[in-house]
Amino acid sequence: MRYQLLESDVSFEVTEKILEDLKENIIGKKVKRSDDLERIVKDSLKKSITEIITKNNAINVLEEIKKSPKPYIIIFFGINGVGKTTTIAKFAYMLKKNGLSCIISASDTFRAAAQEQLEVHSRNLEIPLIKGRYGGDPASVAFDAIRAAKSRGIDVVLIDTAGRMHTDTDLVNELKRVVNIAKPNLKILVLDSLGGNDALEQAKYFENNVGFDLVILTKVDADVKGGVILSLAYELNKPVGYLGIGQAYDDLIPFNAEWFIQRLFS
Ligand SMILES: Nc1nc2c(ncn2[C@@H]2O[C@H](COP(=O)(O)OP(=O)(O)OP(=O)(O)O)[C@@H](O)[C@H]2O)c(=O)[nH]1
Ligand SMILES: [Mg+2]
Incomplete structure (x- = not known):
C-alpha cells in the first residue's frame, strides 16, 4: 500500500x-x-x-468573478512549459461559455513566440489581446490590459507570464513586480502533473516568493495519478481548482475529489 x-x-x-x-x-x-x-x-x-x-475547498472562481467588481484580475504563473499559455486560452473559453467577457494580457515578453501563440488563440476564440513588445515591460502590458478592460467594461483580465525557474532571480523579481502593479484578485500557479513530486517543490518555492491561491494541474490526460494534489492540500493547504486534460479548448475541467480518488486507486 x-x-x-x-x-x-x-x-x-x-x-x-x-x-x-x-x-x-x-x-x-x-x-x-x-x-x-x-x-x-x-x-x-x-x-x-x-x-x-x-479541508481547503477551492473557491468557486466563476461565482467569485460574478460577485466581484469589474474587472476581476487573474494572473497565471509557473515554470517553463507547464502549460500556462494553453491554460489561459482554455480558461478564456470557459469564461466565454459562461457568459463572461475577458481580455488577455500577453505579459510574456521574454519568449519570442509567446505573443504569436496568444495571438492565434485570441483570433480563434475572438477574445481581445493586449500584446507586448519582445523584451518589453510585462507589468506595463498588464497595466494596459487592465485599463482597456475598465474602459470597455470587460469582466475578467487574464495575465500570461513568462515561465521561470527559481534560479531566475531576475524573472522572479519581475513576476513580483507584475503582481504589485496588477494587484490580481486571484493568483494561479500552473503545475505540470508529469513533474511528479517536483511540482510540490515548485509550489513551495512560488508560495514563499510570490504566494498563490489556486493550482491548475495540467497534462492529467497523460497516465499520471496526480498524487501531488494530496501533497499540495496536506503540506501547503492549497486547493487544485482545475485540471488540464488535453490540448483542446474544452480540455479544462473543475477538480473533483471523487474523480481523483477513483483514479488514485484504479
Ligand atoms: N496533453 C496535454 N498537453 C498540454 C496540456 N496543457 C498544455 N499542454 C501542452 O504543453 C505544451 C506547453 O504549453 P504552453 O501553454 O506553451 O506552456 P507555457 O507554460 O505557457 O510555456 P512557456 O511560456 O514556454 O513557459 C504545449 O504543447 C501544450 O499544448 C494538457 O492539459 N494536456
Ligand atoms: Mg507561455
Whole structure:
C-alpha cells in the first residue's frame, strides 16, 4: 500500500498520514471475512483522502468573478512549459461559455513566440489581446490590459507570464513586480502533473516568493495519478481548482475529489 501511494506521487508525509489513519481504523475492528477487510481498508483510505482534499475547498472562481467588481484580475504563473499559455486560452473559453467577457494580457515578453501563440488563440476564440513588445515591460502590458478592460467594461483580465525557474532571480523579481502593479484578485500557479513530486517543490518555492491561491494541474490526460494534489492540500493547504486534460479548448475541467480518488486507486 505504501508503495502504491508513493508510486502515485503522493509525498512521503502524506503517505505516512494516510497509513496512520488506516491503522487506527483497523485496530479493534472485527473482521469476519476477507471481503470485510478490503472494504474497511478502502473506506478508511477514501475517508482520509477526502478529508485532506476537502479541508481547503477551492473557491468557486466563476461565482467569485460574478460577485466581484469589474474587472476581476487573474494572473497565471509557473515554470517553463507547464502549460500556462494553453491554460489561459482554455480558461478564456470557459469564461466565454459562461457568459463572461475577458481580455488577455500577453505579459510574456521574454519568449519570442509567446505573443504569436496568444495571438492565434485570441483570433480563434475572438477574445481581445493586449500584446507586448519582445523584451518589453510585462507589468506595463498588464497595466494596459487592465485599463482597456475598465474602459470597455470587460469582466475578467487574464495575465500570461513568462515561465521561470527559481534560479531566475531576475524573472522572479519581475513576476513580483507584475503582481504589485496588477494587484490580481486571484493568483494561479500552473503545475505540470508529469513533474511528479517536483511540482510540490515548485509550489513551495512560488508560495514563499510570490504566494498563490489556486493550482491548475495540467497534462492529467497523460497516465499520471496526480498524487501531488494530496501533497499540495496536506503540506501547503492549497486547493487544485482545475485540471488540464488535453490540448483542446474544452480540455479544462473543475477538480473533483471523487474523480481523483477513483483514479488514485484504479
Ligand atoms: N496533453 C496535454 N498537453 C498540454 C496540456 N496543457 C498544455 N499542454 C501542452 O504543453 C505544451 C506547453 O504549453 P504552453 O501553454 O506553451 O506552456 P507555457 O507554460 O505557457 O510555456 P512557456 O511560456 O514556454 O513557459 C504545449 O504543447 C501544450 O499544448 C494538457 O492539459 N494536456
Ligand atoms: Mg507561455
